[in-house]
Amino acid sequence: MKRNTFDLNAKFSYKKINSELKNFLNIYKKRPIKNNDGGCRINHAFAIYYILKKLKPKLVIESGVYKGQTTWLIEKTLPKTKLICIDINLSQRKYVSKKAKYSNIDFKFHDFSKIPLNTLVFFDDHVNHLDRIKETNFFKIKNIIFEDNYNNKDGDFQTIKQLYENHKFIHNESFFSYIKTFFLFLKMIFKKIISNKYNAFKDLDIIKNRIRDFYFYKNYKNNIKNNINFYFEFPPLVKIKMKTKKPLLKKINLRSSELFQELKFYNYITFIKLK
Ligand SMILES: C[S@@+](CC[C@H](N)C(=O)[O-])C[C@H]1O[C@@H](n2cnc3c(N)ncnc32)[C@H](O)[C@@H]1O
Numbered sequence: 183m184k185r186n187t188f189d190l191n192a193k194f195s196y197k198k199i200n201s202e203l204k205n206f207l208n209i210y211k212k213r214p215i216k217n218n219d220g221g222c223r224i225n226h227a228f229a230i231y232y233i234l235k236k237l238k239p240k241l242v243i244e245s246g247v248y249k250g251q252t253t254w255l256i257e258k259t260l261p262k263t264k265l266i267c268i269d270i271n272l273s274q275r276k277y278v279s280k281k282a283k284y285s286n287i288d289f290k291f292h293d294f295s296k297i298p299l300n301t302l303v304f305f306d307d308h309v310n311h312l313d314r315i316k317e318t319n320f321f322k323i324k325n326i327i328f329e330d331n332y333n334n335k336d337g338d339f340q341t342i343k344q345l346y347e348n349h350k351f352i353h354n355e356s357f358f359s360y361i362k363t364f365f366l367f368l369k370m371i372f373k374k375i376i377s378n379k380y381n382a383f384k385d386l387d388i389i390k391n392r393i394r395d396f397y398f399y400k401n402y403k404n405n406i407k408n409n410i411n412f413y414f415e416f417p418p419l420v421k422i423k424m425k426t427k428k429p430l431l432k433k434i435n436l437r438s439s440e441l442f443q444e445l446k447f448y449n450y451i452t453f454i455k456l457k
Pocket residue numbers: 218220221222223245246247248249250251252253268269270271274287288289306307308309
């Protein structure tokens with residue numbers, strides 16, 4: 183286990199990371215979606231590219247496809263790797279991969295009983311990170327990339343970074359969103375009353391994801407730490423107006439102004455190796 187962490191620390195040195203930047207930029211300039219608002223931008227894309235290059239998983243499971251930019255990036259980074267792409271709303275795709283297997287069923291409901299040992303799962307779906315760690319553990323998957331690993335000042339769900347800060351996420355939604363949730367709840371109760379064959383599990387899951395408050399007791403984070411072998415928050419390329427780790431570079435030469443604009447987006451994207 184110790185040797186494993188030692189190897190990973192070496193793989194994630196700033197020097198090694200920076201040596202891959204040029205290759206990455208050559209790929210990224212060909213991205214199919216130039217405006218990926220609401221999805222990954224250059225900082226996150228470089229992190230995904232680098233982590234995949236170093237780990238070379240035989241299978242990548244992507245949860246949170248949106249327009250398909252990261253699907254494209256995974257494919258370009260590891261052309262031989264198998265790909266399963268999950269999104270509860272696949273209609274938003276602008277890039278559709280020919281080789282990926284798509285699914286609109288949540289990650290936790292899949293049959294992953296026969297997947298390669300070094301499978302990696304990339305979560306960009308805004309679902310509670312603690313739930314995702316438990317599910318990943320259940321499937322015996324060891325490698326995770328978490329997008330949007332925000333601190334207690336940001337984000338719209340419970341992240342692992344917030345847990346480390348002892349922050350219990352409280353989800354504040356709009357009035358109309360609460361009204362919609364209320365009617366979904368009423369509908370579910372009504373179905374329960376009129377049919378004893380109705381199974382409410384899926385509807386409860388939808389409601390749980392609409393109000394994403396989370397609670398834990400003192401020292402709960404020890405349980406999570408106990409499951410994690412390696413935790414690496416990928417730094418931003420250059421300094422930005424957020425509290426982050428030391429950036430990878432002092433300055434960067436990017437020929438395109440679009441790319442320059444992307445530099446300010448950063449969300450503490452994190453690679454985790456489970457024990
Ligand atoms: C931030 S976007 C993903 C961006 C994408 N990875 C990219 O940068 O190209 C989040 C996506 O998660 C999807 N989503 C929400 N809940 C989900 C769930 N339970 N499982 C999978 N996808 C989900 C949303 O429909 C949305 O398309």
